[in-house]
Amino acid sequence: DLFDLVDLLAERHALSHEEYRALVEGQTPELASYAAKKADALRREIYGTDVYVRGLIEIGNYCRNDCIYCGIRKSNANCDRYQLTREQILECCEEGWGLGFRTFVLQGGEGIVPIPEVCELVREIKSRYPDCAVTLSLGEYSRADYQAMFDAGADRYLLRHETADKAHYEKLHPASMSFDNRMHCLRDLKEIGYQVGCGFMVGSPYQTPDCLATDLKFIETFDPEMCGIGPFIPQKDTPFGDQTAGTADQTIYLLSLIRLIKPNVLLPATTALGTIDPLGREKGIQAGANVVMPNLSPVSERKKYALYDNKICTGDESAQCRSCLNLRMESIGYSIVTARGDIKK
Ligand code: SAM
Numbered sequence: 001d002l003f004d005l006v007d008l009l010a011e012r013h014a015l016s017h018e019e020y021r022a023l024v025e026g027q028t029p030e031l032a033s034y035a036a037k038k039a040d041a042l043r044r045e046i047y048g049t050d051v052y053v054r055g056l057i058e059i060g061n062y063c064r065n066d067c068i069y070c071g072i073r074k075s076n077a078n079c080d081r082y083q084l085t086r087e088q089i090l091e092c093c094e095e096g097w098g099l100g101f102r103t104f105v106l107q108g109g110e111g112i113v114p115i116p117e118v119c120e121l122v123r124e125i126k127s128r129y130p131d132c133a134v135t136l137s138l139g140e141y142s143r144a145d146y147q148a149m150f151d152a153g154a155d156r157y158l159l160r161h162e163t164a165d166k167a168h169y170e171k172l173h174p175a176s177m178s179f180d181n182r183m184h185c186l187r188d189l190k191e192i193g194y195q196v197g198c199g200f201m202v203g204s205p206y207q208t209p210d211c212l213a214t215d216l217k218f219i220e221t222f223d224p225e226m227c228g229i230g231p232f233i234p235q236k237d238t239p240f241g242d243q244t245a246g247t248a249d250q251t252i253y254l255l256s257l258i259r260l261i262k263p264n265v266l267l268p269a270t271t272a273l274g275t276i277d278p279l280g281r282e283k284g285i286q287a288g289a290n291v292v293m294p295n296l297s298p299v300s301e302r303k304k305y306a307l308y309d310n311k312i313c314t315g316d317e318s319a320q321c322r323s324c325l326n327l328r329m330e331s332i333g334y335s336i337v338t339a340r341g342d343i344k345k
């Protein structure tokens, strides 16, 4: 039965597409809590009760892309655009360093900051804080651009694949965007030597159990160092503004399955999960996640990085988020550590 399948996954870290689909379709509260227990045991073997923290700096919301689900898509005329200056970004790092962050994630809309400027910024951050890690999440670029950012000192790159089912991908993106190119980018990043993060939205429009099985199979074979998943949440100014959001329960269950597939993977309990359920991040950590990514962006611009509606923490100072998360993690018996938080292999 399905409980045996969970056991098999915990042992072999691989299943067939049909078996993954059966696990997705057969989700019940009992099966989910069984999977969560197994996932948490695996994560504790490797990472104990440590939770790694990443300082997320949302560097700007201008974007050349038009992902149908996303609030900062270029055709959203209601999006209030901003771009942080180099000095603002470095100030965020300085504040973050003082708060104990040893990884900075620079994320933003795609194709806005020229690559030489990104490289200069990465070099500056790495020279100011030699023992920090820099993660970039800036979208799709050429292999040469990825190489230049890597040579400048970037350690990690997050590029969610969004969905591993090509037909589904095409329903979530305009014809100008290409599934094959996104997959190509992920392979380039890996070959260059980045620690790479893929990931997908849970409950995005037109997603089926088959799509999710394809996502799990992709994670199994691509073997990422990081995997970012969070519920799809509608944003009112997008064509998907009236669609229903993904659920916390399904996201948490999938976090457990991903931990069982990849015992070592760096797996965040995301802000989107904390947005649809006030205790979402805690539940995610208890179900196998081991990373949280609080916001380090200047509070003056936070609300503008509105990928989806009702995003949490947009009014809180970075220090508040940091201590809030400390308390939240301590309340469930885990603790945030001051460390780069590289993958343990
Ligand atoms: N531009 C970069 C890229 O495309 O990878 C990084 C920024 S992009 C806004 C970060 C992630 O936000 C996407 O990979 C997507 O999964 C997520 N996202 C966008 N719109 C969302 C929504 N409505 N609900 C939940 N997540 C969303």
Ligand code: FES
Pocket: 294, 312, 313, 316, 320, 321, 322, 324, 325
């Ligand atoms: Fe931001 Fe709690 S994590 S206020």
